[in-house]
Amino acid sequence: MARKILMIIGDFTEDYETMVPFQALQACGHKVDAVCPDKAAGDKVATAIHDFEGDQTYSEKPGHKFVLNASFADVDPATYDALVVPGGRAPEYLRLNGAVLAMVRHFFEAGKPVAAICHGPQLLAAAGVLKGRRVSAYPACAPEVGLAGGEFADIPVDGAVTDGNLVTAPAWPAHPAWLAQFMALLNRGTARAAAE
Template identity: 80%
Template sequence: MAKILMITGDFTEDYETMVPFQCLLTCGHTVDAVCPGKAAGETVKTAIHDFEGDQTYSEKPGHNFALNADFATVDPADYDALVVPGGRAPEYLRLDAQVRAMVRHFFETDKPVAAICHGAQLLAAAGVLSGRTCSAYPACSYEVTAAGGTYADIPVTEAVTDGNLVTAPAWPAHPSWLRQFMALL
């Protein structure tokens, strides 16, 4: 079974954090969820994004998601794979040089990476999308192409795999996204 790092933060998307975390644990993998500046036992607030016919998603308060590892002591070399949930967290996590370096590690070592929705913002900032196909929430398509990637405009229920990278537009793609990610594990 794989040892997986999940990098998240406050106002991460609720389903895009909790569902993969619980699903991967259920399948026997180890998942360490971390956030810069926080330790095991602390929480991040989640937000629930929904698609209700507006021009963009709506946002509602979610849950408190408990972190189970300390960001300060994480070494990405100890992990087999990376999960990057969406929501608003990637917007500010991408400003953290240590987070960007962690993301780059998984690409430099060709380890599986699963990113969903706004997680592409972190991948773009880490400089790992050049020449790659990447799906994301449509509002992040500009970041994908500006970073040298090809934006995969796919149905919200689908995912795409490009080498070690599995991406999807949003949480309705969980079955496809998680199935493709676990095939890489």
């Protein structure tokens, strides 16, 4: 059964962490609406490519321009089955937007599947939804996970962790594990809906 998924992104979202789940989830038959505050369907966001080249932190290069396919102003989170929060630099400023934080809280309060990767948990921490959760993220975000009451999961860069309705991962090398675990949650929701 196809699910309706909200993806909240912003300027300098990580290229792979936006493009890959956006396309892969659609390829599996799901509807994915990618939105950004103060932007509408057809507008573009800049993306950044974060790479791991042996320096003490990731490098950053310009990525593709990503075209939004839905308007932030039209979003009603109650009409969505799941949420995806990519990483990059976007979560750093998106967490200052009260409407974004309210949307994130909706998915946790309703127990809907949520997938966040890399710096995405910065947004979840700001929304106050990580208390008591085991959460992976880019390692530099570990203090924020802890300060938000979560337990930082120090896992390999290609791993992912599921805690209840939340799937998290350190960075884009984890896409196979992260997306597989998220799709398992989506399928579990489909099976639950069919049983009701």
